[in-house]
Structure formats: structure tokens, C-alpha cells
Amino acid sequence: MSAIFDITHTTHYRYAQQVMLGEHWVQFRPRDSHDLRVLATDMQVTPAPVDIRMFQDAYSNSIAKIQPQSPANELKVVCMSSVEHTGTRAVNFPMSSRARQFPLAYGDEERLVLRHYLAPYYDDPGGILQDWANQFIRPDETTGTRELLVEMTQFIRDSMTYHVRLNPGVQTPYETLRLKSGACRDFATLMIEAVRRLGYAARFVSGYLYTPWLDTEDQQSHGNGSTHAWVQIYLPDAGWIPFDPTNNLIGGTDLIPVGVARHASLAKPLSGSWDGSPGDFLGMDVTVQVRKRG
Template sequence: MKHVTTYLYAEAVRLLPHKLLLHPREGCDVRIESSDLAIHPAHHLCWQRDVYDNAVALATFTERCNGLSIDSRIVLQHFDDRPLDFWVADYAVLDPFLYDPAEYADLCAYILPTYSPIEPLLNTWLRSFWHSGQTVETYVLLDRINRAIACDFTYPQREEPGVQAPAATLAKRAGCCRDFATLFSAACHYLGLAARFVSGYQCSPTFARGLGATHAWPEVYLPGAGWKGYDSTSGQVVGNDHIVLAVGRHPESVPPVSGSFVATTHQSPSMQIVVELAEIPAQAR
């Protein structure tokens, strides 16, 4: 994996600390073989684990500069090639259900809404494929929500920073991947399900060979299965074509690169992001 972020400034600027979430989360489905992070200009790098157990690199800079380059190179193995092969605890097969009290204590923060209450809007939208009091298979309900977003909403090019509020996404029937992930999570919160926001990469067969993209999607906690990813942009369950960099309760808390600078003018910097994902043949490893 290659992820290069480049900023060019109109004048020499003083860079303030930058937070980097560029190290994939390891687990039973992901193993990192090697990693390298090259940053210019001169800097000091400090690694830490945040409250969500994400690997965070904090870069502080010692000199003024006209540009900033962050180059991350990682080789990993990904084993989640059967995303639909999972087990759900008996008590959670049908929705609605209540989480086990021992788990609920840790999950309650992921059930609270992250945006202003929009229950009437969500209820009206969800009513097209679900109604209050209805008993339905939990997986089926989540699949309906996921596919409804992917099929019924448009995906225009949106370069504005930040995340669109769920109410705006519902009103416009349009958004980008991070907006769709936020809407899916809001629907889960409305249903009493724990959900969180994921920042990562996607490598799709529809992309040109070697190209990847930064991406965002939600994860919902299913007893027995754990955290399961749903790509509301494609309508699919997340598998080994998705690579998780970081997770968080609020969608604006986990951008891959965040930071600021001090300058004498108000001109915005130019930015370029290049993401390349390639498979290494087994005989070449």
C-alpha cells in the first residue's frame, strides 16, 4: 500500500502538530509485514494509542516550509475473504433485541446519536422498508438499510471538507462515502444498535490496476459476530477489499491526516493525494 499526501503553500508557513492515522488496525484478519512513514520537512514523530486503540502518529515540525509531504508504505496480509461467514448470538438474530448488560456498558457510547436528533426524518425514511414494532432478522434489516442508501442516493463529487449531517443527506438524497456511513450509523443509533465510523482504503475491481482510494464506511456491533462493516456506498458487506485505518464514534474524529499551519495570507494550500494498492504474488514474497 502506498499513500502519499502532498501540500503546497503559497508562502513559507509554520506547521503546527499533525495527527496521522495511516497505520492499519491489526487483528485476526490483518497482519502487517512491514511499514515505513517518510515525512518532509524535518520533524519529530511520536507514536501512541488513542481511546479507540487506533495507532496514532503525532508529527511536530521544527522549521518553516513551503510544502509538506507524507509518504506511507505498508505491506500487509488480509485474510477476511468470506465476509458473510459469521455467526450471530441467538438473542440477537431478530431485531429488536437488547445487548447483554456486560457488553452494553462498553457499547452505550456507540449507541448515542452523534448529531442532533432527527427521529422524524429517520422514521419516515426507514418506514419504506421497516416499521416500528416489526420483528425482522437483524442481518436482513441492516442489509436493507445498506442497500437503500447505495441504490436510492446519488454520489456526486464533493470536495468540501467535513461530514454532511444525516438530515442533509436525507434531504438531498446525495452524499459521499463519509456522508453515507454517517447516515447508516444514525439509522443504527435510532434502532438502538451500536455503530461506529471507519476510515480506511478500498481496492475495487472497477479501479484501474494498482489504484486504490481512501474510503469511509460504518461498522455495527452484532453479538457473536463482533464489529461488522457495511459499505453503504456499494451496498455490500465489507471484506478483504477494505482496509481499516482507524475507527471512531464521531465521523470527524478519524481523518487519515489532520493538522494546521500558520501563515500571513489567507490563501488555501493545494493538496494532492495518491493511493496505490497492489497485490504481491506469493512467489515474490
């Protein structure tokens, strides 16, 4: 069954005095696919932009390139979307016989297309990440791909503590393992690096999470009130399957993707520049509302 979601994403930068605003890139439009249809989008920018140009980047993400009027003492970007989401299959997603057991066997063309998602982003000279990933392989019996990925997703959720981090950037996987805590982007980065070392193609996903506690007061999921991050892993005949180690979610309609990239630093919802004194910046507020219709 499909679900329709209305999303409002507001980012508000505040300055002590008028500053010169440079060009900004906004990544806000959910990604159309066979299981997600974008019904409507709108974007409101304050101050009114001098120019807006839409294009797709190298990852086929939709980008709005805006030049706000300057000088100004604020920049407010409100992005609104409505989507119909049928959701990918959850734990019972189908797989090719080439993918059912570890190690997975990609075809030559697949390896060519997926090479940037197969290559680890971080070096691992001490083998720390490799050792951590290897614990999900059953040495004395056949290891199923489905079981391996489900177990890793659940292990991160159960063994690590979620913390909201408002500062930009992402922890290295080594920091996340040492601290046993992080934000959603940190858990996604850890899982991506781990599965890549086991031979699975994985990419970082930024987007939105529908949290049912908005309607039920059952506050058990993490990521609402901001953008969310998770992992997609490519499996032959199944495609890009979503895994959310922050909330132990696999597939379904609760994850609404906006941007994908090989690393978190390449999937920012909003980036740009301004010209003024460092003390002029008063702060940034981000709010996200996701409402399910019906």
C-alpha cells in the same frame, strides 16, 4: 483465503511562501485484528520532522504525532503499508440468538462498553431519521437483523448518488436524505445514525478500499484514489461487521480499516496547523494506491 495488499497514501500541502508548520497528527497504520495482519509500515515526511512520536488514542487507533521542521513551503507525508487480510465473513456471518431478530438484545456489559456507539450523534426532533430507519422494519412479521442491515446497505447504494467531495467535513444525515447524494463519509454517517435509532451499536470507519477495476478496468466501485469510509455494526458473537453503503459491500477483504470513531470528525487521516496568511495556502493533493499481490 487471505490477500496481501500494498498501500501508498500521499498527502501534499503546498504554500506560496515559507510558513511555520505546527504539530500534525497522522493516522495511517491499518488496524491489526484477527483478520488483518500488518506486515510492514513506513512513513516519509518532507521537510524532515524534528520529532515523531507514536501512540494509541482512546479508540486504539495508531497515531503518529509529528513536528515538521519550519519554516517550509510544503508538507508532504507519504505513508506505506503492507497487510495480510483474511476478511470477515460476508452476508452469512454468524450471530447469537440475541441478535438474529429486531430488536437486538445486548447484555448489560455490552451496553456499558458500547454506550458511545449506541447514542446518536445528531438530534432528531422531527423524527425524520427515525421514520427513515423504521421503513426497514417489517411491521406485520418478524424482522431479521441480517435482512434489515443488508437491505439498508443496498438501499443507500441504489437510491442515492455518489459524489466526490474534496471539501472537509461531513454532511448531516438530513442533508444526505434531502440531496439523495453524498460522499462515502456522508453515506456512512447516515447509516450509523439510522441503525443507532434502531438499537444497534455502530461506529465510523476510515481506511482504504481495494477496487478491482485498477486491474480489470471495470470502474464500478467508489472510493479509490482517496481514503474511504464505511460502517461497522456490533453484533453479539459476530463482533464488528463491516457494511459499506457506498458500494454495497459486507465483510470481505476489499475494506482495509485504519481508524474508528463514533463520528467522522474524530477519524481524520491527517490533521494539524500552520502559521501564515490565508492566501499562502495553495492547496492539498491526496493520492492513494492500493495494489493486491498475486
